[in-house]
Amino acid sequence: MNRVTIQTKIMGLIFFIVSFSLFLAGIVIIHNFINSQEEQLKQRALLTAQTVAEASDITAKITGSVEERNEINNRVETIRIIHHADYIVVMDMNHIRLSHPVPKLIGQKSKGADEGPAFAELSYTTKAKGEIGTIIRGFYPIINQEHHQVGVVVVGYRMPTLIEIIKNLRMEIIFTAAISLLFGGWGAWILASRIKKEMFNLEPHEIARLFVERTETFNAIHEGIIAIDNDQKITVFNDQAKVMMGITGEVIGKHIQSVIPDTRLPEILTSQQPSFNKELTVRNLNIVSNRIPIKVKGKTVGAVAIFRDRTEVKKLAEELTGVKAFVSALRVHNHEHMNKLHTIAGLLQLGHKERALDYVFQITEEHEELSQFLTKNIKYESISGLLLSKVSRGKELGITVNIDRHSRLFSFPQPLDEHDFVVIFGNLIENAFDSFKDYPEVNKEIHVSIEQEEGFLSILIEDNGKGIPEQIKPYIFQEGFSTKDRSNRGIGLFLVKEIVTKAGGTIEIESSPIHGSSFIITFMS
Numbered sequence: 151m152n153r154v155t156i157q158t159k160i161m162g163l164i165f166f167i168v169s170f171s172l173f174l175a176g177i178v179i180i181h182n183f184i185n186s187q188e189e190q191l192k193q194r195a196l197l198t199a200q201t202v203a204e205a206s207d208i209t210a211k212i213t214g215s216v217e218e219r220n221e222i223n224n225r226v227e228t229i230r231i232i233h234h235a236d237y238i239v240v241m242d243m244n245h246i247r248l249s250h251p252v253p254k255l256i257g258q259k260s261k262g263a264d265e266g267p268a269f270a271e272l273s274y275t276t277k278a279k280g281e282i283g284t285i286i287r288g289f290y291p292i293i294n295q296e297h298h299q300v301g302v303v304v305v306g307y308r309m310p311t312l313i314e315i316i317k318n319l320r321m322e323i324i325f326t327a328a329i330s331l332l333f334g335g336w337g338a339w340i341l342a343s344r345i346k347k348e349m350f351n352l353e354p355h356e357i358a359r360l361f362v363e364r365t366e367t368f369n370a371i372h373e374g375i376i377a378i379d380n381d382q383k384i385t386v387f388n389d390q391a392k393v394m395m396g397i398t399g400e401v402i403g404k405h406i407q408s409v410i411p412d413t414r415l416p417e418i419l420t421s422q423q424p425s426f427n428k429e430l431t432v433r434n435l436n437i438v439s440n441r442i443p444i445k446v447k448g449k450t451v452g453a454v455a456i457f458r459d460r461t462e463v464k465k466l467a468e469e470l471t472g473v474k475a476f477v478s479a480l481r482v483h484n485h486e487h488m489n490k491l492h493t494i495a496g497l498l499q500l501g502h503k504e505r506a507l508d509y510v511f512q513i514t515e516e517h518e519e520l521s522q523f524l525t526k527n528i529k530y531e532s533i534s535g536l537l538l539s540k541v542s543r544g545k546e547l548g549i550t551v552n553i554d555r556h557s558r559l560f561s562f563p564q565p566l567d568e569h570d571f572v573v574i575f576g577n578l579i580e581n582a583f584d585s586f587k588d589y590p591e592v593n594k595e596i597h598v599s600i601e602q603e604e605g606f607l608s609i610l611i612e613d614n615g616k617g618i619p620e621q622i623k624p625y626i627f628q629e630g631f632s633t634k635d636r637s638n639r640g641i642g643l644f645l646v647k648e649i650v651t652k653a654g655g656t657i658e659i660e661s662s663p664i665h666g667s668s669f670i671i672t673f674m675s
Contacts, residue, residue: 156353157342164338165331172330176323180315188286191274191307195288198233199273199305202226202240203292204217211303212242212292221344223249223256236282239304243269248301253384265289268302277309284309374437377444377454378406382416385452394459395433418443418453429652435459436565506608520553527558528600532568533575537598540579544596549586551579554599554610563673564606570649577642578611578669585615585667605675618661627657646671 151294195571202208208225211218226249230238237251245260264276268289275288283474286305292301318322349357368375374391377383387401387409401409406416414433418425424442431437439457443450518543524534537553544551562571575598582596591614599610618626650657653673 157346159337160342160345164334164341168330168334174326180312183315188309191286191309192288195275195286195305195307196273196290198238199303201287202229202303203290208240209292209294211301212248214310219248235305235310237306240301241304242301243299269299271299281642283311285431288603320635374457375454376413376415377452378415379452380419382406382419384409386454405538410416413455415441415453415455419450422450429452495669523555528570529560533559533571536572536575544639547583549583549594549596551596551598553595557600558602559600560602563655563675566653568650573645573672574609577646581642582611582613582615585613589616591615609671610668612666613667617663617667618659623659
């Protein structure tokens, strides 16, 4: 089935509107023309009647002899022809007709219902239906020199019919209609083309199909999606967002503040800058959100937020972190185990059996002591496993990682959890490892201390590496800032700062090229 294009529909509609407007305008113009014609004919009727009434020869003959009265009709007929009147009737005070276009009516008495006031010296006009159509009649009294009324003049003009008026105006009507339709059609074509272009040359049914597909696509996405326009009115709110936010009913077109006051999405309209992987609390729900301005041809036309429940993100992150830590720990332990086996094998080959046995007891006691300490003082296995793997990692790099044996960790400040502390310890210790690269220090050490009491938690991580240059200290917590020439850098300390700030904590940095660096993180509740 061939569909009528939107351009054809618009042009057809505009043609109809122009034609209908011309029809209505024609009715108004013809009506005004008829009224104007009527007024003109009334004035002409009175003027012609006055001309006849003021003709002295006619006035004198009305009261004259029979022969003189009979001459009146010829005299009046001459005036009628000059003034193009349809008829002129002269009557005496007895209502007897002295002139009439129908000769047989001359001498007979007139019985017109509208003649009375004219015999009381009044001049006026009337409109009446007659045998020849609608007639405009003008009445004028005839006054003699003694100022006595001696008769009445009645002048009639026929009103043109509607068909006659249209025939008389046909050229004007044709010209006006042609010009109007020509320019109307031209304007319709331009407007239709412009609308078509604004619609990306798509037909309404194609736009409807795209809208349905877009809506279903958004609803199929597992993340919540909310978009607003420049007036902060909602344009997209997918099903997943409704489920996560506990929203029911239709919200498209509503102001975002009336639906979700704490979304912070309007901030993107103001700043016109994207915000990625931000943790927010919206409607008492912790989410991880990406908020991005929507730009069309370089102009911001709205903003969109794509978000997930932070609990789900945390689970994925913990799984990923656990897998990476497990793989790293296996690699380090494998390397360390091979080194220890090589040491034991060498001692045995040299015949030092007792020293080999003592070495086995020594490394076993060290590992068991550290493991028992972490199990007893660190309540959370993920933190213990991370610290244990960092100790092994340090041995592989030739760096001693000392964990203060007075350290203890039994709870997290609100609203932090294990994942947040994995990020803190993992990034700070890795940065400490990096501080020893290309550094000639012989005794490379990293010290980790955790102090916790009721309402107080302090974390200290310090190293004797090359320190942090003074000129870059103000920038180390900025997202994307890094002194390393590798990708995926410049995010670690930024995440640490974000986590500490979220819980209302503080970070103190002490650093020098001689003594290395120390990071002190403090949480108070």
